[in-house]
Amino acid sequence: MFLALKELKHSKGKFMMIGLIIVFISWLVFVLSGLGTGLSDLAASTLKYAEADYVIFEEDTDFSLSKSILSEDLEKKVLEQKGVEAVASMGTVSASIRSADGNEENATKTDVLVAGIQPGSFMEPEVSSGKNLTSSSLNGVIVDESLKEDGFSIGDELAINGYTEKLEIIGFVQNETLNHQPVIFAQMDKFRAIKYAAPGSDNGIENPVNGILVQATDIDLDAVNEEIDGIEMGTKDEAVKSIPGYAAENGTIMMMLWFLIIISAFIIGVFFYVLTNQKTQQFGVLKAIGGSNVFVMKTVISQVFILSTVSILTGIGLTYLTAAVLPEGMPFNLRIPMVIIYSIVLLAISVLSSLFSVIKISKIDPLTALGRVE
Amino acid sequence: MSSIQLENVTKRYKDNVSEMIALNHVSLAVDKGEFVAIIGPSGSGKSTFLSIAGALLQPSEGEVFIKDKAISSFNEKDLAQVRLEQIGFILQTSNLIPYLTVLDQLLVVAKMKGSITEEMKQAAKELLKDLGLEKRLKKYPNELSGGERQRVAIARSFMNNPDVILADEPTANLDTVRAHEVVQLIAKEVKYRNKAAIMVTHDERMLKYCDRVYRIEDGVLKEENL
Incomplete structure (x- = not known):
């Protein structure tokens, strides 16, 4: 020195x-x-920073949320597995939103990913402003803060192109994006009304969701995959890496x-x-x-x-x-x-x-x- | 027991074709307070002699004693330790470290031994004062004259309180006045601090300051009668 x-x-x-x-x-x-x-x-932030350890997809769907369709009813079976502490279902659908005041032709549209979750599950992020989801208001959504830059604010009514469903922004969350799009968290039922509006599009599955996120310790992946039919369970990392382009x-x-x-x-x-x-x-x-x-x-x-x-x-x-x-x-x-x-x-x-x-x-x-x- | 003693030391250099004898059965002992000069033409084996005496080089045959330690079987690390604790070098062209001040040149020796204490700092200042450098403590080598640089080198060689002082052509780049001054100083310090000293030189004007003079030629060492 x-x-x-x-x-x-x-x-x-x-x-x-x-x-x-x-x-x-x-x-x-x-x-x-x-x-x-x-x-x-x-x-991938929504998935990457989710407080989950594992993700369950439909079998042979390459860990892709858009390909996989599962029944939410599977949650019970998953919870029975050794090591599983909590589960949260999620469904995603791409959509294009606009302010409900504008008409469909002229209004500025923003591409988003609508994520359906159950209010209060561990997949629901904390809001940085506004209120969290409640089952009382079905139309309420919490959205990524980047939408603020597109001129949206709390209380705004949103219309979705091609659908008659209406949404209302009740809160903002930080750093929630998936597939390079800001995420809009909606109630599961609302999500289903959007994604599976056409009869038969849910492949006849009851209460369809796209993936089930799992909090667990000391879990035997192979055993779970064998125990429950028609699913494929992987770690969160595997799921994140399977996001297209990631x-x-x-x-x-x-x-x-x-x-x-x-x-x-x-x-x-x-x-x-x-x-x-x-x-x-x-x-x-x-x-x-x-x-x-x-x-x-x-x-x-x-x-x-x-x-x-x-x-x-x-x-x-x-x-x-x-x-x-x-x-x-x-x-x-x-x-x-x-x-x-x-x-x-x-x-x-x-x-x-x-x-x-x-x-x-x-x-x-x-x-x-x-x-x-x- | 002498401070430094070379016993029948021979050094051979080999290359593919021939073998050269740089030192041929050289024996020499120097006691405390003695200042010995070794003179000889270039290529006579002076540097080899100094390297072996200074624990920089191992002899092919024979033994070197520094105080009572036989060092010919020492490894590189032990040799460095011997150099650090028992030998003080005054090198040709002084060889100071360019980015250290005069005081730090001495303190680096203390640092090699461990940490620098206030006591060592005082000792270093004392030494530099003895050599008339008390006003140059904060100067860098490039701000000093040739004579001053050589005086710093002398101070540095005494810093570790060694048993043996070895000087390699200490007057090589100095004019006559400075050369006399430098060698006089070495002689004075050697007597005052009671060290054994060997100076290798080709400058015969300096011999009057030495107690004994040896001449080396083709690797053979002989005492000169003054």
Whole structure:
């Protein structure tokens, strides 16, 4: 630490340049991570942050809410299974809404996903403003806050294109989107009236829903799948990954992220390796006057550590500044656990990259201090 | 017991075709308070001698005793420890660390041993004062003259309170006045602090400050009669 700090202070310019590169890289890593989470939230937040552990779909429907049709009556059977603590059914249907005042031709329409739930089940999110669903008002819906930007507010009547059903906004919820569309939570019966309005569209299933979410601990998936006919149960993660486009979207961002991290490791590694090479003579002197290998290595490793820590922290600061000026509609969600994980990974990988220098140092012969070898 | 003793030390360098003998059965003992000079033309084995005496290089044959420790079988880590605790190097062109102030150049030695105590700080300041550097404590090497740099190097070599001081051409880049000053200082400190010192040099004007003078030629060491 002693030498590391003294040198950092003495050669500010040199280290500032490499520090700046790390700042930019970590900045980009955090912004990408925020965008990645934002995008994946847009695709899946309602499912991703649901307080559920498992999801039950109809058999052979690829974990797809739009393909699967189950009977809500299955809930009882599921609850009887070992380990199951609570269940909540859900149905989803895409729809296009408009303000009930406008006429169907001219009014602005917004694409949404109507999700049918039972009021009071664990799938009902807490409202950030307004009221929660109650069985007394069948038309009441709670909707994602992004609809505010489209001009909707509490008390608005909504009409659904192609249907005669009316809805009324009674509350707003945060970060509830699925398939890149804002979610409108409606009562299950209302949802059925919309999705299964046409006779026979429910395949003759009574009380149709599209999936049953399960809270459970120590559950035996295979046993449940065998016990109940016609279902396929998977973890919530599996269900999220099966959302169309989710895996591909996430994969792209993740690839960029990890490439960036690896690139930063190389940049730092090479920079310090070149620096170490330049300082061969100096390190030789330190060894000649009694510095052990460990002593000399520590100076380089702690330099990398200090420089990376300061740069990553600056990067985090810049990221939050960026988040503050990003436009509202931008899918950006910087989650603190992610920031911590990426910071640790960036730091660990930069320290690891100083390994090249450490190997080099161990090979420096203290004889070089004599400045001539006969 | 002498502070440093070389016994029948031989060093051979081998390459594919031939074998070269850099040191040929060299024996030498230096006691506390003695200042010994070794002179010889380039290629005579001076550097090899200094490297072996300074625990930087292991002999092919023979034994080196630093105080009562036989070091020819030591590994790299133990050798570093010997250098840290028992040997003080004054290197050619002083070899100071460019980003450390004069005071820090000495404290880094303390840091190698563990942590820097207030006591060590005082000792370092004392040493620098002895060498007339008390006004230069906060200067960096590039702000010092050649003579001053060499004086810092001398102070650094005494910092770890070693048994043996080894000087490698300490006057190489200095003019006559400075050269005399530097060697005089080494001699003074060696006597005052009662250390064994060996100086390798080709500068015969400096020999009058030394107690004994040896000449090395083709790896063979002989005492000179002054």
